[in-house]
């Protein structure tokens with residue numbers, strides 16, 4: 330082992346959406362690119378490194394980013410492309426270890442402690458050189474799979490691994506020996522500690538705490554008396570200690586799909602179209618996994634971040650797109666009647682998943698207001714649709730019309 334304890338990796342794609350756009354449109358390479366809503370009211374979803382030199386950042390209002398960098402090229406995002414790239418990246422990561430915890434579409438922690446000896450044996454090397462070789466191999470395999478840059482941080486826990494990948498960006502690789510962390514961290518700004526936001530940083534600055542060394546020197550009890558118990562966690566992290574495990578999401582309890590919009594959407598037709606797309610996708614994964622569901626939940630978030638959920642139970646387990654759409658569209662229609670405002674995020678998830686073929690058991694149960702049993706004909710439609718998507722990709726088929734008229 331290169332050091333006693335755990336080996337944790339953090340892999341993070343660089344300016345992910347913007348890099349995908351630059352990959353696919355050579356004219357955008359080397360240029361400041363902002364991915365986001367086309368209108369100036371929208372938010373930046375990703376900023377290329379060229380635009381970051383001007384201070385542009387993701388999650389920044391588009392209007393502000395364009396003030397900072399008026400020459401930036403604004404590209405409307407293409408989620409299909411990003412999620413395909415994301416899927417391929419995660420396949421690469423899982424080929425190195427099954428212990429992968431996704432943090433977002435383009436970011437993951439990997440627990441490498443158990444897998445390390447396999448690589449040591451396979452390559453006949455050990456210590457830091459095996460870590461470096463794994464890190465390079467991950468980056469190279471991602472390049473081969475999706476032709477995109479990634480940064481990799483390797484250390485003894487999640488905090489230090491993420492810090493390392495952040496410091497190495499873009500297209501970087503950094504290995505931080507946790508035994509050297511206390512020294513390396515000392516002169517870093519307190520902002521590198523997660524959970525320590527800009528407002529708290531301001532308050533700390535008022536009492537002359539700017540670096541991690543300042544934070545440590547202030548004393549635990551004095552910090553706790555001013556900032557509460559959370560200060561103990563800051564101090565633990567400031568010493569490079571972090572015991573959070575890499576969590577595996579092996580057990581899939583629900584199948585869902587959600588999206589934050591570039592621009593808030595108020596138009597009912599547009600919302601229905603988005604929801605129909607989600608419904609087709611989740612119903613298809615349901616069938617792929619040989620499952621049925623008993624319930625549908627709609628998640629809705631307004632511009633002010635207030636979040637609502639609306640759920641409904643199906644009369645019987647189903648795997649039919651049509652039956653799920655009937656419930657999902659009904660939930661949306663009821664929500665729209667409440668007229669609460671434009672949506673920032675919408676999602677749909679299926680629960681009450683079951684792997685058993687229960688449909689026939691319910692054959693004698695009369696369907697009430699919603700037909701939940703897949704009729705023979707509907708099953709054929711679903712099967713044919715799945716086969717076409719499998720062969721030609723999503724977007725090759727739209728059956729919105731037939732479902733929308735229900």
Ligand SMILES: [Mg+2]
Pocket residue numbers: 341342343344345435436
């Ligand atoms: Mg990233």
